[in-house]
Amino acid sequence: MTVLTQKVMAHLQAIYHEGQTEQQIDQLTATLIETMRITEFAADVVPYQNHWSQQDVIMITYGDSIVCDDERPLVTLSKFIDSYFAGINGVHILPFFPYSSDDGFAVIDYSSVNEALGNWSDISSIASKRRLMSDLVINHCSSRSLWFQNFIEGKGVGHDYFYTAELDDDISKVVRPRTSPLLRETPTANGIKQVWCTFSHDQVDFDFNNPQVLIEFVKIIRHYLDVGVNIFRLDAVAFLWKKLASPSINLPQTHEVVRLLRTLIEHAQHDAMLITETNIPNSQNLTYFGNANEAHCIYNFSLPPLLINTLITGSCLYLKRWLMSMPPARDGTTYFNFIASHDGVGLRPAEGLLEQDELATLISTMEQFGGQISCRTTDDGQQKPYEMNIALFDALQGTTAGKDELGLQRFICAHAIMLGLEGIPGIYIHSLLGTRNDYLKLANTSHNRAINRHRWDYNQLVEQLAHPESLHHIVLKKMTELINIRTAQKAFHPNATQFTLHLGLKLFGFWRQSRDRNQSIFCISNISNQVQLFNVNELNLITDQTWFDLLSPLKIEDVNQEITLEPYQTVWITNHE
Template sequence: MLPHTLLQETVLHHLAVIYAGVETTQSLDDIKQRLLQTMGLDDENNVRPIVPHQNHWNEKDVVLITYGDSIEKEGEKPLQTLHCFLERYCKPYINSVHILPFFPYSSDDGFSVIDYSSVNESLGNWTHIAQIADDYRLMADLVINHCSARSAWFDNFIKGEGQGHDFFYTASPQDDLSQVVRPRTSPLLRETVTANGEQHVWCTFSHDQVDFDFRNPEVLITFISIIRQYLDNGVRLFRLDAVAFLWKQIGTPCINLEQTHEAVRLIRTLIEHAQPDAVIITETNIPNRENLAYFGNANEAHAIYNFSLPPLLLNTLITGDCTYLKNWMMSMPPAQNGTTYFNFIASHDGIGLRPAEGLLEERELNTLLSTMQQFGGRVSWRVADNGQQKPYEINIALFDALQGTTAGQDKWGMERFVCAHTIMFGLEGIPGLYVHSLLATGNDYDRLANTNQNRSINRHRWNYDKLESELSNQHSQHAKAHKRLTSLLQKRTAQPAFHPNATQFTLQLGSQLFGYWRQSIDRRQSIFCVSNITDTIQILRLSDVNLIGTDKWQDLISEMEINDALMELELMPYQTVWITNIVY
């Protein structure tokens, strides 16, 4: 079957699943044709052949996560300043950048989008975005579940005419909404007076973030046009924000519904035929098993956020016990070729706790919460199924989160902080490094006070000149962290055994040493990654990791040669070794 014919049949199948039981004013064939035309795939000469299970990444891929204005310089657009920062302080260790929503917005630091087609003029313009995309693989957010209540679309919803007048999901207060899963404590429905009378608009996150109604095919077609625009401006990685909530159906939890999964499959089909090296990453801050489902059968997300890693690794380092982290690691399936994990341990949001459900016992969770609050953190809440409030995420800068253990603050903060990143850098998957971790930025209490939003504590804005001064001072925590993390990345990105899809096995080294083995796809290089996750010296017996005695081994980090496969290594508190048989 010709690629173009197969594409049409595939898209039609996706639409049949999504709109089963939904009355639409257009036929599925008409919707299909409009989608293909919007993406530029109606001409068979534009349809690229797809190679199944192809990895669009390797060990050199590292993503820096940042807001467009995380670093500012007087008299310069922040996107220009960001580009300068990337060139001076990130190259060649980081080859990709995730610029968090850079569109006009009304709240939630960008995630309440007013206009998807424009760059926030306070940041710069599309030319600045394209210039960054020329030098770095660019990741952008597709805020697909909701938009701003101040958008032109929602204005038209209120007027009852024009584009957007039928874009939003409404329900009745009398509907059975008891099963709906919420990430927030605000009321789900927003009363809105419109030209058609009072409407109750669905708001999963806040009343300034009004949810789309994907039962209307015009919403889907509009988002495909947005994707096309982003591709044309150099975006190659698409972060599908809050996508788990996309499809609503009264009487269900309204999360992870089959129509949502099929919509992700459809988006992937269209994107990969238009731009085969483009990647979609699902952002689903939900329990681990549900998160894994977004891989599908290697036909949904290319990558999923590894949301369970941050709370489990944080728990490991503050307790000095890796049992929970190790058990989770052993349960994680290896990603098929063509899919991978997106690893991170800090982000612009917080440390999500739903992904730890079923993985951390309640006692451990309570200890984690109280410890983070001692280190200046805040806790955000959600409404559980029974109507009670439950902790949703911890809001804290990672550098401050790791300044101590359950026993309190100590002198090992920097070592613990570096240890956390060293563990993350070696894991199966692509590492995502938050800019404020690269810079060891602490809690921003002034910003927290100004916004009264918990997440602001980890969304500091640096003055570029001040940052330069800090990074030139070798004694500052910022310079120390930057030097050590970039040194690790320089080593990491040269090792084939750190390919995102290279083999990984968890090592059994007790509860105080956390280790795993990576082997390159060609099986030539092995790396044994072992970390002392305690504040006391630990002994690593190399016989426990079964080094092959005929090979020459070296710790990549310390560059120490290992001449005896039976020797014992003394690991200082929070020290990590990357023991390899081949040094690149």
């Protein structure tokens, strides 16, 4: 028995310790290894390897965020990336499969590319030039899928893939991010069934108690590896395993499934990665690192609300407190940092980190800046704000006192902070382009998240980017400069040392040191709308080295000198280019 076989078998025994015989576990182990095409001679995975560096930056986009007449959107996207985002070496294309709702997250067919976007050749072409992240929508699929139609008919592939409950079952403790009823009444050939729907009644949840569902997803993973996918984003994975009379979130079997998938993926392609999308309180989110044997990366979901709060209040109290509490990621794992995405700014990850009055002020300020607030239903039936839906540029157009003229500076400051932090940065395409709230799309769809899902016409966008005075030109130029500087610094390796600096509440700072200890960078941002003076002696710089700012012509001539930081200015003071 190989080491891999022993590992997979141990995972499966932990997942299916009830309901599966030893012989069934043996057969399932063999099936999964064969499905992933891992030979018995495959070398064992070297643990705690980092398959990333400071050069990794991932752009997040829909396949049709930019469209051009008479051209497949994936071809347009690839052309645009090559022309304007050359310094970005990774791209996360949000679900590019046939779907029925939720802008792609209700997948009809996992084996096909949405014809409205392109084909598998287009996907492979993008993957040949950059690391490609793809969603693995593993918790649920579309109610219009063939699998669910077979469930309704009671025969064929998928007829036993979905989780059901009874109306009198105890589901009172179930944690959900939506307000719709959990159970969907569905007439089937076998009578009325109550189908579990964590998100919407068009998104029907899988039943991983059935090992055949696991086999199906391993087949999907193998297919995606074959077409060039290198990073797998496990969408909504926290809800994967269900159990009555429980919260049905973050259950032990869910963590074990993640561990199993990591084992299989690493042995099939050693540098492939798993990233867990778990929009939950920070302490729960961190558990998806496991012991460096679950997710390679976890989304740093607490960063967006805390950073926005910092910049609109002019106080880094909560952001600094959070950063000091974050454990350094072990080798083989790292954080995925982002401050904007296709979804809204989640508020659950701020639970326990921001005071209630601070949250209330944050929410009301975003509403003043044109944002929408989405709610979820709590255990006691109350409606509670779940996320803020707003374009990041608009979210940073002012402070709690109202809008001002420093929005661009505030926006760039947010990204300078994010790009310096421990972890891999992910940047939403609309942040790179300075896209504003899309009120027309919001009105046409009545979906709050549509406000931050603008679709650009290629020619109009290119025209905007050609004008030096255009906001979109200015934002892309400044963002490109930041990214190019960041990717050249060894101290910004995702696993380089990080310590929080204590510089008061108006200056947010942290220190990064390269893994070879040759480079230090002190990242200091004025997060207020007033000029701040800062004495360099607070950094205890080594006096026999030359120190300078990577973002400006500033040189440190005297380790006791005082420097002036303009509102929302960031300096990256280093001793080594």
